[in-house]
Amino acid sequence: MLKIGLTGGIGSGKSTVARIFETLGIPVYYADDAARRIMNNDKELKAVLVKHFGEETYQQDQLNRTYLASVVFNNKEKLDLLNSLTHPATIRDANRWIQEQTSPYIIKEAALLFESGADKYLDQVIGVDAPLELRIRRTMGRDRITRDEVLLRMNRQMNEEEKIKRCDFVVYNDERQLVIPQVLKLHEEFLAKNR
Numbered sequence: 001m002l003k004i005g006l007t008g009g010i011g012s013g014k015s016t017v018a019r020i021f022e023t024l025g026i027p028v029y030y031a032d033d034a035a036r037r038i039m040n041n042d043k044e045l046k047a048v049l050v051k052h053f054g055e056e057t058y059q060q061d062q063l064n065r066t067y068l069a070s071v072v073f074n075n076k077e078k079l080d081l082l083n084s085l086t087h088p089a090t091i092r093d094a095n096r097w098i099q100e101q102t103s104p105y106i107i108k109e110a111a112l113l114f115e116s117g118a119d120k121y122l123d124q125v126i127g128v129d130a131p132l133e134l135r136i137r138r139t140m141g142r143d144r145i146t147r148d149e150v151l152l153r154m155n156r157q158m159n160e161e162e163k164i165k166r167c168d169f170v171v172y173n174d175e176r177q178l179v180i181p182q183v184l185k186l187h188e189e190f191l192a193k194n195r
Helices: 014-023 031-041 043-053 065-072 076-100 132-143 147-155 160-166 179-193
Strands: 002-007 028-030 105-109 124-129 169-172
Touching: 002 014, 002 179, 014 028, 014 105, 014 124, 014 179, 028 031, 028 076, 031 043, 031 076, 043 065, 043 076, 065 076, 076 105, 105 179, 124 160, 132 147, 169 179
Parallel strands: 002 105, 002 124, 028 105, 124 169
Antiparallel strands: none
C-alpha cells in the first residue's frame, strides 16, 4: 500500500483536496484532528503536558486549547516543546491507523508534515499550492481573524516555496485551474502503481 502525504500552507486548500480523495474512496488521516483527540485521550501525554504547561492545560479532563494557545502563541521555545511532545504521539497513531487500512493507497493530511518528520514514514508527498494573497483571504474568511493574525500563523510554518519544493507532486488551488482533474490524475497514477 502506498502511503501518500498531503500538505500545504495555511489557506492552501489541503482539506478540500483531502475530501476529494475521500470521495474517491481513499482513507484520509487528518493529523490535526488526530492530535486533538490524542491530547485528550492519551494519559501519558496529558500528564507530560500538565507538567510542562500547568494544571490549566486541561479543564474537566478536556484540553483547554485557548489556554494552551495563549501559552505557546508568542513563545517559540514553548511551541517547539509542545510540538516535540505531540508530534511523536501523532506519528505513532498514524502508523497504527495505516496498518489497519486495506485500500491501494492512503492519504495523510498534515500541515506540519515536514516539520514533524512525518514525511520519513511516507512514500510520496503532494503539496497544495495557492498564491499568498488568496491564502490570506481564505484564512481570514474561514477563521474570522485579521490579516496580521494570518501572517503570524504563516510565519510559524515552513516557508511555502521550500515546502512545495520538497513535494513529489503539486496540486494548484489558485482558482484558475480546476482542482478535481488534478486529483483524479494523481488518483489514477497511485492506483496504477499498485496494479
